[in-house]
Amino acid sequence: MSTxxxxxxxxxxxxxxxxxxxxxxxxxxxxDKASGHTLVLPAxxxxxxxxxxxxxxxxxxxxxxxxxxxxxxxxxxxxxxxAGSAGYSLRYSTKKVILCEIDPVLSxxxxxxxxxxxxxxxxxxxxxxxxxxxxxxxxxxxxxxVGLWLNRGxxxxxxxxxxxxxxxxxxxxxxxxxxxxxxxxxxxxxxxWTVLNCSYEECPPQPDGATWFIDPPYEAAGKHYxxxxxxxxxxxxxxxxxxxxxxxxxxxxxxxxWLPFKQLADVKTTHGNYRSKEVIWQSDNPLYRPRAxxxxx
Numbered sequence: 001m002s003t004x005x006x007x008x009x010x011x012x013x014x015x016x017x018x019x020x021x022x023x024x025x026x027x028x029x030x031x032d033k034a035s036g037h038t039l040v041l042p043a044x045x046x047x048x049x050x051x052x053x054x055x056x057x058x059x060x061x062x063x064x065x066x067x068x069x070x071x072x073x074x075x076x077x078x079x080x081x082x083a084g085s086a087g088y089s090l091r092y093s094t095k096k097v098i099l100c101e102i103d104p105v106l107s108x109x110x111x112x113x114x115x116x117x118x119x120x121x122x123x124x125x126x127x128x129x130x131x132x133x134x135x136x137x138x139x140x141x142x143x144x145x146v147g148l149w150l151n152r153g154x155x156x157x158x159x160x161x162x163x164x165x166x167x168x169x170x171x172x173x174x175x176x177x178x179x180x181x182x183x184x185x186x187x188x189x190x191x192x193w194t195v196l197n198c199s200y201e202e203c204p205p206q207p208d209g210a211t212w213f214i215d216p217p218y219e220a221a222g223k224h225y226x227x228x229x230x231x232x233x234x235x236x237x238x239x240x241x242x243x244x245x246x247x248x249x250x251x252x253x254x255x256x257x258w259l260p261f262k263q264l265a266d267v268k269t270t271h272g273n274y275r276s277k278e279v280i281w282q283s284d285n286p287l288y289r290p291r292a293x294x295x296x297x
Contacts, residue, residue, distance in 0.1 A: 051090065051091050051092075051093065052090040052091075052093045052186045052189055052190070053090070053182050053186070054085050054087065054090060055085065055086075055090075055113055055145075055183055055186065056085055056109065056145060056148035056149060057085065057148060057149065057151075057152055057154065058084045058085035058087075058148065058154070058155070067091055068265070069264055069265045069267070069278070069280075070088065070213075070249060070251075070280070071247075071249060071282065072092070073092055073095060073211035073213075073247065074211055074246070074247045074284075075209050075210050075211045075246050075247060076095055076096055077095065077096040077097075077098065077206060077208075077209075077210040077211065078092060078095045078096070078097050078098070078210065078211045078213060079098045079100065079203055079204075079206060079210045079211070079212050079213070080097075080098070080099050080100065080213050080214075080215070081100045081200035081203045081212065081214055081216075082100070082101070082102075082200060082214065082215050082216045082217070083099035083100055083101040083106065083107075083110070083195075084101070084106065084215065086099055086110075088213040088215070088249075089193075089213070093189050093190060094189075095211075096192065096194075097190070097192075097193040097194070098193075098194045098196070098203070098204065098210075099193065099194065099195045099196065100196045100198050100199075100200060100202070100203045101195070101196070101197060101198075102197070102198065102199045102200075103226050104197050105144055105156065105157065105226075107195055107196070107197035108140075108141050108144070108197075109141055109144050109145050109148070110193075110195040111141075111195050112139075112141035112142065112145065113145070113183070113187055113190065114187075114190060114191065114193060114195060116142075116187055117187075118184035118185070118187055118188065119184075121180055121183045121184040121187065122180055122181075122184050124136070124138055124142055124145075124146065124180065125138075126175070126176060126177075127146060127150070127161060127175060129161055131161075133146050133147050133150075133157070133158075143157070144157040145157075145183075146175050149174055149175035149179055150174065150175060152174075155224045155226070156226055161174070200214070200216070200237070200240065201240065205245075206244075206245060206246065207245060207287065208245075208287065209245050209246030209247075209287045210244075210245070210246045210247070211246060211247045211249070212241075212244045212246065212247065212248045212249065213249050213251075214241055214244075214248065214249065214250045214251065215250075215251040216232060216237060216251075216252075217232065218252055218253040218256065219232075219234055219252070219253075219256050219258065220253060220255060220256070234258040235258060237258065238258045238259050241259065241281070241283075242283065242285070243285070244285055245285050245286065245287045246284070246285060246287065247282075247283075247284055248281075248282065248283040248284075248285060249280065249281075249282055250280065250281040250282070251278065251279075251280060252278075252279050252280075252281070253276060253277060253278065253279065254277035254278070254279050256279060259281040260281060261279035261280060261281050262279060262280055262281070263277075263279055264278040264279055264280040265278050266278070
């Protein structure tokens with residue numbers, strides 16, 4: 001990951017006021033002549049917020065549906081072996097969160113978010129309708145972050161704005177002032193998270209148990225990702241899921257048979273009026289215990 005955060009070659013970035021977060025932005029506005037927009041420093045606190053909004057949109061993300069359909073975590077540790085945009089963990093952000101993501105671009109975006117200062121997020125400029133992220137004088141990780149906000153529900157960062165963004169439809173859903181403010185007020189709340197660039201098999205074991213939220217690329221519908229379903233041995237994944245110690249939650253689409261899934265809900269997607277039939281498999285697996293502690297009959 002680049003050691004540069006936020007703007008490249010710019011001057012010192014003003015520090016945010018450390019007033020208690022009250023759900024609104026506050027502090028003085030700074031005239032940012034370089035980017036052409038006004039930076040409003042939000043009230044920042046290092047006390048983690050209980051629930052966070054998405055740091056970026058992502059195809060198949062579960063943020064909206066987590067509180068409606070998926071069970072709450074039973075453990076203090078949450079592991080997402082296919083992290084994506086970490087929609088489940090965002091709802092329980094004060095937990096110990098471990099994100100495992102095989103896509104190096106996404107993992108670097110997350111590592112960037114773990115370290116970036118709120119003021120550096122606020123200094124990332126808007127993108128002109130005819131422009132591309134390559135026009136922005138910022139580090140590569142920041143370009144990827146902006147690129148994930150140029151099209152709704154994308155599976156990878158985009159270079160240029162979508163037609164919806166160019167036409168000004170739902171501006172709060174694309175890169176701009178509202179998104180900058182949201183991210184800036186939230187980055188201090190994920191400093192305790194861990195991000196690993198690895199496959200699900202390489203996720204660190206949790207012998208004391210964890211809540212495993214396993215949301216892989218769906219077997220039939222997960223071919224849109226850089227590391228898609230065609231690269232997954234679902235029989236091996238099923239065995240791995242069954243062996244996780246603690247609470248296990250596995251997501252899939254209707255029709256999947258690699259685990260004995262049950263119907264969950266019809267959920268709204270970012271693709272027009274299309275609704276996805278979601279299924280779920282759950283298990284409470286026993287925790288690993290050292291051999292000396294096991295009962296010998």
